[in-house]
Amino acid sequence: MSKYKLVLLRHGEGAWNKENRFCSWVDQKLSADGVKEAQDCGRLLKEQGYRFDIVFTSILSRSIQTAWLVLEAMGQEWVPVVKSWRLNERHYGALIGLNRAEMALQHGEEKVKLWRRSFDVTPPPIDESHPYYLEIYNDRRYTTCDVPKENLPRAESLKEVLERLLPYWNSTVVPEIKEGKTVLVSAHGNSCRALLKHLEGVSDEDIANVTLPTGIPVLLELDENLRPVKPRQLLGDQAKIQAAIKKVEDQGKAKPST
Numbered sequence: 001m002s003k004y005k006l007v008l009l010r011h012g013e014g015a016w017n018k019e020n021r022f023c024s025w026v027d028q029k030l031s032a033d034g035v036k037e038a039q040d041c042g043r044l045l046k047e048q049g050y051r052f053d054i055v056f057t058s059i060l061s062r063s064i065q066t067a068w069l070v071l072e073a074m075g076q077e078w079v080p081v082v083k084s085w086r087l088n089e090r091h092y093g094a095l096i097g098l099n100r101a102e103m104a105l106q107h108g109e110e111k112v113k114l115w116r117r118s119f120d121v122t123p124p125p126i127d128e129s130h131p132y133y134l135e136i137y138n139d140r141r142y143t144t145c146d147v148p149k150e151n152l153p154r155a156e157s158l159k160e161v162l163e164r165l166l167p168y169w170n171s172t173v174v175p176e177i178k179e180g181k182t183v184l185v186s187a188h189g190n191s192c193r194a195l196l197k198h199l200e201g202v203s204d205e206d207i208a209n210v211t212l213p214t215g216i217p218v219l220l221e222l223d224e225n226l227r228p229v230k231p232r233q234l235l236g237d238q239a240k241i242q243a244a245i246k247k248v249e250d251q252g253k254a255k256p257s258t
């Protein structure tokens, strides 16, 4: 029987999602469509009677802004929002800022799929010559982390995302769930995939076929050991959700940029 309900959410569309660029640790705001997605998500959750007790976000604006918009649409602005870099998007290393479709033209769609969806392939690391290196590592938010700035990642596989996320999950999020709180995690495509892999026990191979669309809440019903009692449910219009998943998958198809 289900004891706990947990909602995972990939933020609404960000400016670079629209431009099909790897965004990762670059701090982009939501696009106008992304704002609407987050508000629609909040309205849906309100209609379905959700009452959150605590929200966890990354320290990237798009996940925080999404959490605010969801809570506002639900009339639950007072709910505490707790932020950690450990929920940040996967660090895409040297790929940050690059266009996925152009990368697929240059390196092949298979390679881009490996970079995006495989469990243990780490993309090439970012270095100081990268155009976004200073913007990321000189950002004051990264002086507030529980590891020194020099030890923050320079690129990550999904496996490495899970390794940095799990200690936080176990020490900070799990106790709240076990206290009976209804938790919303407003994070990113790959930090949510890492959590799904962990909670659902998805195999290293099968996780490559899991893609999350922006702004769609994912409901997990868990037993007392935090094991799912039924398959995850993506809430909302199922035809629209399938189309949105395909759109994200197709971002990795080879196409010259216009």
Ligand SMILES: O=C(O)[C@@H](COP(=O)(O)O)OP(=O)(O)O
Residues within 6 Å of the ligand: 010, 011, 014, 017, 021, 022, 023, 024, 025, 089, 090, 092, 116, 187, 188, 189, 190, 248
């Ligand atoms: O870093 C990014 O650009 C996307 C994920 O990209 P893909 O793994 O889908 O290529 O992350 P998010 O929009 O969830 O923050």
